[in-house]
Every structure is written in structure tokens, then in C-alpha cells.
Amino acid sequence: MSRVSTATVDEVAVVAAPDPFWNRERRLGVGITVIGLLATFVFGALAESKTARFTLSADASGAALSINGQVGTILFGLFTVAVGVIMLTGKARSWQTLLLCLGILAFVLSFLCWQVAGKFMPLVDTLDGSLEYALPLILGALAGVLGERSGVVNVAIEGQFLMGAFGAALVGTLATSVWAGLVSAMVGGLIIAAMLAVLAIRYLVDQVVVGIVLNLFALGITGFLYERLMQPNALKYNQPPKMPEWKIPGLAEIPVIGPVLFHTNLLVWLALILVPVIHFALKNTRWGLRTRAVGEHPTAADTVGVRVRGLRYVNVLLGGLVAGAGGAYFTLVSTGAFNKNMTAGAGFIALAALIFGRWTPFGALGAALFFGFAQKLAYYLSVAGSPVPNQFLNMLPYIATIVAVAGLVGRVRAPAADGVPYVKS
């Protein structure tokens, strides 16, 4: 066997990518420092010097963490500043993500101390509510992950939610079974996904346009059927059973986390289990490797015998099932009846969570929980009569997404072939 050296000169000199001074960490450091200063001086000055109580239950009773509102506001504000300064030095690169989370957490705590001063905040209720708001967002964003990692943009999550919610209400009522409702919710999501897949993959229509059209279609058809069918006969067609809450003995007794995670409904568990499952599968299975290849460089996948379009169909349809299940939340978990346009843009927030979470399952989970918390907080503030308009918090998902997409917190990179139909040459 002849041994031929093919090492070339270009490997002798390894080129070092130049690192600009204002790298990602320093830019983030500036941001954290600025919000830290805002918290310390603005929130600190506005905060009343009264005790803020964070109760470990769903109401005002029981044990609580207490702190003087103003002191807490300033302390957490200063802590935020400190984190920002550490990041500015540029010496803690490997801790970047942890520091970022710490900084944001401290800022949020500072804000809470200001708002809760002289009042109380029930932690269990807050977390429970955050998770509930986050639930459809998690499922919707996961549906997006499935489709977009294989290269199909899914703007139709909103439509899948609506069809899912409608299907769950209708079939759930007719069959008087919450499980029949859940299954038909998934079928509802699947129907929209199938239309998206055929139009985007087979007929190469612009995927964003298809997504928007499908949203309008879902809004139109569910609205029509609601007015013609459900409204006149609500008892017969629009009174689905609610999803039962199950309690896992033992685990549910853990303070704070127990009642939130282990005394809840099946849909929450489904969403929380799907996150690591999809993460592992994308990373470590044949399906995942092929999905990522098809989303990044479909021609390369095709030339080694991967069925590009087939895989995209599978992933978009799987995504439809997951998003449809997310739609079931609105009728089977939340309100207990279908209403026209009841999802009210949640599908778009899920899309925002997908992007903010950088197209990864755990990122999507984190973003969804963050957005869910913001929504719950907005609700809390309006009830507590806070001077801060709750609309500001409702804006948060969109602002966060704009910040993320604009690249202010580092490069948000979509799969390279996301939204690009595959045409064989």
C-alpha cells in the first residue's frame, strides 16, 4: 500500500480568527450593567421601604421569604451591575451563559422587590401560572424546532393551535372524553401541517406566505364553525371536559416545586418530557443527524442517499401533532370552551420562543418559560394595582425576539436551509 502524504502548507499555518474587542461577552456585559444601574437607581428610588413577602404557597398564608422592598431592590440591582462588570472584563468567557442568566435573574428579583414592597407574592401560584402560560408556547416552539431544523419554516403554529383548540372542544364534547379531545386536537394540528408540507415541499410556495395564509384559513374556518355550530348549541358542541390534574404522591409534597410540577395535568408532563427527548434525538440518533443535515445542506444529504423531501414531510407532520396538542391547552386546560380567535397570537409568541431559543429544544423551553413568566407577572401587576402598565410586560416576548434576531445577544443562526425549498437540479 503506497502511503501518500497530502498534508499541505495551508495546515502548517493555522489562521487565528481575529477577536474584536467588543465581542459577544462584552456587549452582553454592557447590557447587563445598564439594566443593573437602571434597577439600582430608578427602581431603588421608586421602591417603598416596606416589607416584601414572597409566600411559599398559593396565597398569603404560610411561610414566606421576606425582605425590605427598597433594600432588596437596591441589593439585587447592585448584584446585576456586578455581574455586568465581570462580563465586561472579558475574563469569564466560559461562564458567559451562566452569568447572563444570573444577571437577568437578579434584575427580575430587583424589579419584584420594588413591586412587591408592602404586599405579598404567592410563589407557588406565580410559578404554576407561568408554567401554564408557557405550556402551549413550549409545545408550539417544539413543533417549530421539528420543522425548521429540517428546513421548513413554520409560521402556521398559530393556525395549528386554533385547529387543535377547536378540534379538542368539538370532539371532546361530542365524545365526552378529554382524551378523544386531545387526539383530535393533534389531528387538527396535523391537518394544517399537511397543507403546509404539501404547499411548501411539493409545490415550493414561499413558506412564510403559506404559513400566514394557513393562519388566516384556520381563523376563518374555526370562526365560521364556531358561529354557525357552537354558539347556537354550546351545550351540545362546546362543553368539553377539562383535563384532570393528577398528583404524584410524595413528589408533590416538595415545597414550591412539588405542587407546580407534580400536581398537574398530562399535557404539562408531555411537554416537559418532549424537550429532552427531542434534544437527545436531534443530537444522537440517525433521524436527528439526517434532520440537521437536511436543514443545513440538503444537497449534501441527497448525494449520500438521504430522502430530503420525505424527511421534511415526516418532520413537519410530527410538528403538526405536537402543535395540535399545544392547541388542546386552550380548550381542555385553560378556559374549558372554544372561542373565536381564542389563541390570540400565542402561536406567534411560540415562534418568538423558537427563535429566541436558537432553534434548540432546551432554548425553546427556556424562552417559553421566560415569556410565560412575563405573562403571569403582567397579570399579577394588573391585579396588584401596580403603576407599571402590564402591556409593557406583554410586549416582552416581541422585544426579546427583536433583540435576539438583531444579533445583540450574539449570533442567532437559523438552520442554513431554513425556508429554502429543495429542488433537484
Add this chain to the structure above:
Amino acid sequence: MRGITKRFGDLVANDHIDITVEPGEVHALLGENGAGKSTLMNQLYGLLQPDEGEILVDGEAKVFRSPRDAIAAGIGMVHQHFMLVPVFTVAENIALGAEDVRGGPLGILDRRRNRRDVLETSRKYGLPIDPDALVENLPVGAQQRVEIVKALTREVDLLILDEPTAVLTPQETDELLGVMRSLAETGKSIVFITHKLREVKAVADRITVIRRGRTVAPSNHPAAALDRTEGSAFSPDTSEDELAALMVGRDVNLEVTKTPSEPGREVLKISGLVVDDDRGVRAVDGIDLTVRAGEVLGVAGVQGNGQTELVEAIMGLRGIRAGAMELDNESLAGMGTKKILSAGVGYIPEDRSLDGVVKEFSVAENLVLDMYDRPPFGNAFKLNPKAINESARERVTQFDIRTSSAEHAVSTLSGGNQQKVVVAREMSRPLRLMIASQPTRGVDVGSIEFIHNQIIHERDSGTAVLVVSSELEEVCGLADRVAVMYRGRILAVVSPDTPREEIGLLMAGATSPAQASPDAAQEAAAQEEESE
């Protein structure tokens, strides 16, 4: 392959082509750009399906519906544009499509086995690669090794290499040719698609020439040495001139004929130029260049060493970080492309279809893209179609643009004729400076000859010409002085008569020949082995 015919609409890309590849041979598939070589091989690899004809593997007729079928029949292909996922590791890229999995239907990747297989193949064939490196961080030479290993791990008997040397330095090319030979010695068959005659002469056992979708038969060319086996292949004893004539269908002059230059005043003067690329990475890193009236300055270098950014900076298409650019002592920086063009700078961009022509526009419209708002073609409010069409007809004749009408869309023209439209447009103005970036990429040999002559003609009329090309032959043929660019710097300015090996070493970044001696390469290989 027997009687292969493939049509795209009215175009017959392959017209009853027969080709036989023996075990253990390097079979060169020679032809001009667009002759149908890649189309033919894409059918062998299952990416395209022939309209007529059959493919026989070891005497057995096969139908390849997709690359999967071709791989199963022992056929591998390394594409001209690498088929690697940039964000995957080397091992993941090699595994893709033929993954080692465990866990039954779950299909969990067996990364350890995958990695071991890669290293094994890499050792066996002497192609050093690091299985854990991200492909996007690898230099092109290494990416190509990944492609070859990818094919070899699938245990192919026949390996198709589509224009594999286009992105390589001369040294890397020689190494690749060596790899091809040693693979052939182990009994693998290799189909080597190329249009470079030197490489064919260096490595091929047999040569099949394709011209306009048909094989060129030896019987029609008694002068060519006849092949030792059946089929329509030539032996490598056929001379380069002969092969070139077979490719083009008539005698071609491979050399650019020109008189010695008479350099005049300094027209373009660049000093200390620094330019960043799209990602903000330094692409041009302090360049000093002078182009004089009446001379051609050639910039040689492997693609992606800052040539694109240099040209875009001169044309005002890209901002500069530092340095100065002067056209007859007038600063070009911040001038704006439109002003630069009207100051007498002609520009042939490297990507014709993206920057050179508007494909949907007619030939006539494309010919006035730079002058549509000036008399006689128009004014600030309206166009003058009569003048535009008249001038177009003239230039179609003058520049030998082959189209039945100047009103046809440019997209209906062949690559060579599209490029002639660009050349005609740019040379129809009085020029002081002409910048030609990859002026003959994707252009047929006949048009190459014509375009080269036009460039020399422009030089002789006193224009300063800057030619950038990754084809060393082209640069040396056209230029009066050759500047070698490497990683954003000019390493040296040499005479075009410098031996190509020496220029090749410069293109690989060696400032003195000793630095890139074969020993150094061996050492690097040894180090790489150790690190594995």
C-alpha cells in the same frame, strides 16, 4: 454506460454517449464547461436519470433512481462543490446516510464505531483527517480529503471526481493526482472530470473527450493516437494541442499572443489597503499595488485569499478600513460605484449571473446598463430604444455575441456569450482602468480566446488592466506582471515567466521556497498523525 441520452427541454446535454471504465484505471473525462461531463456523471451517480441508454456495472444492467442505488452498486462521487455540512464534524459528515447505529429502531448513533471507521479508512489510504474537526474550520484541501474518505468508507469500486482541482493550489493538485494514482493501484477505478489538459496528461490511463454532449470518436481523428482497448477513449499519448482541438472542435491557440507591454503613467495606485469581509474578518491586510497604463497586472492566488474583497473595494462596492486608492492621483475611497464607473473604470465582475448581467433583461438592455441615463441612450426621464437597439446590433457583431436577436433575454445565451455581453458593455466606454475578475470562469474555450484578445487589445490602447483569476495559466498568459496574493497580502510581484512551481509555492503562502519544501509537508503530516 451505453447510449446515454439526457435532454433538458430542447437542449440535448448528452447525446448517445458510450463510456467504459476498466477496474484500476484513471479515466479522464475531458471537455469544455457545459459540454455535458457532469451531467453524464450525475446520471451514473443516480442524481439524474437518463432519458435513453443503460448503465452496466460488471456487465449487469442497473437503474439508479437515487444516489442510494449508485452507492449500493459501489459508485462514489466527489462533487465540484463539496457536499459537506459545514456545521457537522468530519465524522458526522462521513457517517451521514450510512450511519452506524445501535438501539434497534431507535437508531442511536454509534459515534465510537463511526470515529474508528473514519480513522481506519484515513490510515489505510494515507489521507490524514481529524474526525472531530468541524468541517467549516477546515481548509479546502482537507475538505476534499474528507470527501474522498467519505466515498471510500462506503467501499466504492468506482470513484468519480468532478473538477477536483479547481480549488487547489498546484502543490495540492499534484498531491491529489498522487492519491488518484495510488487508489488506482489498489484496484479502484477513477473517473476524473476536468478541462485541464496538463492534469489529464499527468494522471490518466485513458481519456474520453466530450464535446457538446457527444463523445469525440478517435476514428474521426486519425492523427490522435488510437486507444488500446475498445470504446471511444484516447490514450494519454495524445498531445495537449490535439486534445484541445478535440475538445473545442477546431484548432485553438492556447497561448495568448501579445507584444511586450509599454507601461506608461501610474493609473491605479493602492497603498496600505485594509478591507474586511462580510463576517468582519480581515480579508485584505495591507496591500500596495500599482497598475500602469498599457500593462496588465495579474493577481494570482487560490480563491478566497482576499481577491474578491480587493476588487470590490476598488469598485466602491465594499467599504475600506484603512489605506488609500488613487485613480490618476484622485482618491477613489468613498467615491461611489457609479462615479467610479464614469471616471473611466471598466469592471468585469467575478460572478457573472449575480453581478454582471440582469438575466431577464435583453442583450440590448444589458449592453447599456451603465449608460442608459446618458445621451444618446436616454436622459433622466426616458430611454431612447432606437439608439439602444442600434448600438446593440453593432456591438453584437463587433464582439461576436452569438444570439439570433439583441432583443432576446440574456438568460437564453450560453455562458461564454453572456460574458461577451459584459465585456462588450465595459469596453464600449473610454477606459483608463479595466478590472477583470475571473474573466473566463465558466466560459467555453473559443470565447476564452476572444475575451483574452479583447483584454490585450484594451491594454494596447493604453488602458491599465488588472486581471484577477484563480487559474494560474490565465494570469501568466495575460499579465505583464504577476502579483501573488495569499491571506490578504501580496507576497511577491513576479514576472509571468517565473516557473509555475515557484508561483505555486507563493500561492500556498511560502515566502521562501524552503518554507514549503516537501520535508515541511512531510513533517506536518507526521504531526497530524501523532495528534490523532
